[in-house]
Structures are given as structure tokens and as C-alpha cells.
Amino acid sequence: MANKALIVIDYTVDFVADDGKLTCGRPGQEIEDSIVGLAQQFASDQSWIVLAVDRHEIDDPWHPETKLFPPHNIAGTHGRDFYGKLETWYQKNRNYPKLYYMDKSRYSAFAGTDLDMRLRARQVNEIHVCGVCTDICLLHTLVDAYNLGYRLVVHADAAASFNPQGHDWALQHFKNTLGAEIVGEE
Template sequence: MTTALLVIDYTNDFVADDGKLTCGEPGQRIEQRIMKLVQQFHDTRTSIVFAVDVHAENDSYHPETKLFPAHNIEGTKGREQYKSIQHFLDGFTEQLPEHIRMMDKTRYSAFAGTDLAIRLRERNISTVHLTGVCTDICILHTAVDAFNLGFSIVVHADAVQSFNQQGHHFALQHFKNCLGAEVVESSDVHTIDQQ
């Protein structure tokens, strides 16, 4: 397979009602769609990467500190995946299968300061499927970096969301019009086997 699913920041802090920087109900609405994609990729043993924002408590040097409340603090429940996604991961009692990877990221983009591009290229992956939150922040910045690195991009419009609906709609258009991404929904005839 030359494709990978990226689940970006679908954590309690970004999605749960009591999350520190939550999308709330819009973010919760996409849970089952993300889970369906995770299961589909897992069933075919296709690469899945959970890119998870991580911050140190009281980090005055991080640029987000001035922009957002503290969130996804290392070692907190806020960093765990939301509901069914965490339940899926908890089902692997010893270690995750080789095709599933958890990775930390400290910036909006899953590529910034990480070895993600190297790992994808090692596996001959040329297409990334993007899901998670927030559409206009971490999904967008990841997509821009993927574009600049030469990856093909598929954004699952019904598996991304934001706390800013105007930003969400802007980003969906930007993916398509400026990055040449394929923007799909579950009703579209599209499977991972076609990649």
C-alpha cells in the first residue's frame, strides 16, 4: 500500500465536553467516521499514524502559550484519544501492531520537527489521508507541509472538524483549491485500495 491514514489531535482536550481547547459537539460528531476509517485501514494492515499534540506544563517558550489555554499537557488524560478511538487502541494489550504508530508533535503540523516524512517514505507511502481536528489549524498546517513535501493528500471532510466553523469551511476550500487535495466524504465512492 502506498497510502497512510493520519489521525491528528483527536484527543480528549480537543474533543471532550470538558476538554481544555475543545471543538465540542462538532468534533464529537466525527468520532464514528474516524473510527470507521481507522478500522478500515487496520483491517487491511495499512499504515495508521496517530499524531498527538504534546505540551509541557507552564512552557513559556512555546509560541502557542500566548494564543491558547494550556492543552494536551504531557501525562494528562487530555492527551488520550477520544472515546472509541482510545478504546480501539486499548484493545492492543501488549504493543501496537507494526502498521499503527503513535507519535508526538509539538507544532501544528505533524511534519514539523518530527520524522514523519522519513517514516512515510521508508514505507513507500505517497498519499496521506487526513482526519481529526482542527481543520483550520493542525489539519491545514499538516496538509500544507504534505503538499510541500510532495505527498498526495486526501482530506475526509466528514472526519475533520474545528471550533471555528468559518475556519473549517475556509480550510476545506483551501485544501482543494490551493493544495490540489482530494476532499471526500463517506458517501463518495472511494476506498483505500484505489490509492
């Protein structure tokens, strides 16, 4: 039997709101109810939930993203708050005992973090992934999870990107190259 965890990736103001610093805009906003629904479902099932949130310092000269993207998800800013209904859900459920809020500083939620150690300590062998952006942070997280031996489930109706072609390519890559189960496809 699978012991599962939901990983919600970067569903923050900066990545989703109209005025976000690196927003995917409408595609990200359209998955809001699906993400909150998954969080509610996993909590009601007494399953693990990981909220992985990008964290950067302003003008960090050593971080590779500084040269690639405008400043986003800067420590201490409103841009790191969860977007919309997920922020409300988080505030109501922040004491849920199987909820882990984590900072990440790279695309993958596994890179330079204790996520793998935490999941293994809890005997998690199946991860469900949703959030933004499908072809960047979800992609790198899922590649790492695949290489670590997790069973992968991607919630397509709860994933988005600012690049529609990249989103579609990533979903096919998850299925055909990583062996992920894709659920919620239209």
C-alpha cells in the first residue's frame, strides 16, 4: 500500500497573481480550486502535505536565477504568501500535524533540502505533485523524485505554466519518460 504525500510547489502571489513578480497569470489562477481541493482531500485522508515555497534574497550574486529571471519570492515579501484560497486554507490548517512548510532555493524541492529525508522517515513512497510552473519547478522536482525511486502522480488540472507548450511537453515527459501517472487531464 502506498504511503503518499502531496507536494504543492510555488503556489504564491509572485507566481500566480496578476501583479506577481514572475507570474504565470490566468493559467495559474485557474488551478486555484483544484490545488485547494487536493490539500483538503489529503488532510481529510490524514496524508502528508508539503508546501514547497521558493525563497530568494534580493540581487543575490551567487544564485543562478538572478541572471535568468526578475527578482521574485524575495524573503520577507508578500510575494511569498500563498495565492488566494490556498493562503486562507493554510492559515486555517497550519497546525495540521502532517503539514510541512518548506523553503527551497532551487527549482527542485529536493535540491539542497531535507525533503527526501523527511519523506523517507515517514515511509512515504508515492508523491502527488501540483503547482507552478509545470516545465520548471515541477519538472525538476519530479526528475529528482524519479531518481530517488518515488512513485509519481501528477495532477494536471492543478499544474500550470506561463508557457503552454512547455506545460504540455512537461506532462508528456512526466508520463513517457518518468513513468508518472497523470490524473485530471482534460
